[in-house]
Amino acid sequence: MTYTTLVSAAALAANLDHPHWRIFDCRFSLADTAAGYKSYRQNHIPGAVYADLNKDLSSPVQPYTGRHPLPNIELLAAKLGDWGVNNRCQIVVYDDAGGAFAGRMWWLLRSMGHTQVAVLDGGYGHWRKRGLPTTAILPKIAASGFRSYLDDRQWLSANQIETGLASRSIRLIDARTQERFLGKAEPIDPVAGRIPGALNRPLQSNLDRNGLFLSPDQLRRQFSDLIAPWPAERVVHMCGSGVTACHNLLAMEIAGLGGSKLYAGSWSEWIRNKNRPIAGDERTAKSLT
Template sequence: MSLTTVIAAHTVVEYLDHNNWIIIDCRFSLADPQAGINAYRLGHLPHARYVHLENDLSAAVTSLTGRHPLPDFNQLTKKIAALGITFNNQIVVYDDAGGAFATRLWWLLRCLGHASVAVLDGGIQHWLAQNYPTTTDLPRYKVGHFKAYLDTTRWLETRDIENNLARKSICLIDARTAERYRGEHEPIDPVAGHIPGALNRPFQANMNTNGLFLSSDELHHQFKTLIHDSPAEHVVHMCGSGVTACHNLLAMEHAGLTGSKLYAGSWSEWIRNKNRPIATQ
């Protein structure tokens, strides 16, 4: 069995002690970068290992990059191996933000050639609501053998975005909230607004009121209504820093709309150059 998009908690609990399954805690807070690891130490899914968005899944910020640049993939490959991961493992990733951070690792593993990775539906909140077990024990594991097969076609650079928008050859979707997209409220980045021509679909729209993913049929309908006749492989996702955009990418994959890409630098990189156009409203 290979699960590649979203996985239900009741399925994960059945495989908790399966040697081939590896669970990774991706909890993180933009307001407090240590909050995730602190929460992990206070309680996590049994056998879960922890990764940190900024220390493990991002490179250092520079004057030209967004807030969460893509990691050095050679270094990331070593970190993945250090977690004990091999290509034989089914990976389950989770967080406490509806998958907003876990989908970053989901996407990165796919870039490295590992497709058998799924996001825990509902995150740790839903897990706890089902009275499933947690622990404070730290897992023991050996370094795995992980050889990357990097697929650089899965993301676009800023120059690619500029050129493709000029040619009208991509459908760009912004995963930020509507207020941030319209430039009415910008709590993180120094410039408000959005890239001209980008559509808006806040990633929260992928979930119901219980924090679970909408059905694949409903997601398919909603995305097709948004992108109309644009092929899925011409869709590019962005957000503030290239993290929560992966949530929309996952939702499309879960809906059977495969092949969309990520604008890795996203809004926080776009605004590094004051000559790039900005739209509001």
């Protein structure tokens, strides 16, 4: 069986020794960028390789980019090969943040033409609650060869976002918390607010109280109400830096609403250009200038 959106803890546990399955630990903390790797070295799912958001899944920040620019795809493809991935592998990605960071690797692989990739539902926390095996032993990796078939239509630039909103040809959805979206608080970026015309769907809305994704039917109803009358193919997702937005994109795929896109630069790129419009709490905006 092929998994392309989510995989359960039970299904992964049953395939830990499968020769064509590869597992990636994507745990990360924006507040402490070394914390994810430290946690990985302490314990992880057997066979998992660590993929660092900053070092592996993003490019260095430039003056005109957001906080997590898309990685150099050729370099990432070479790393995947070094990590034992080939184009026939079933890949599973996980984190301890409900899929907020693992979703980035899921989306990247799909954009590179590899659809056999799934996020572990419930992540590392659910895995441990179920008493499934963990280890501190680093895996022995036999290098393979991975070829990318990049589809650069899967993301939009800031200019495309401006044009799409002006022509009302896209529906823009922001995955940040409501406080950040409304401009009432901004703990990360230097300017608070939102892109005018965007709608808010905090990524936490996609999960139940146990940290598992809502059912496809529930997600379909909620997203259909949010994006109407736009079709899924006209929906674009954003967040602070283009990482957690992938969570909403994944949720739409789970719901059977395929074809939405990513604004990869997101808010942290948008505010680099002072000529781009912003909306939000004026009092907060003034306090940050």
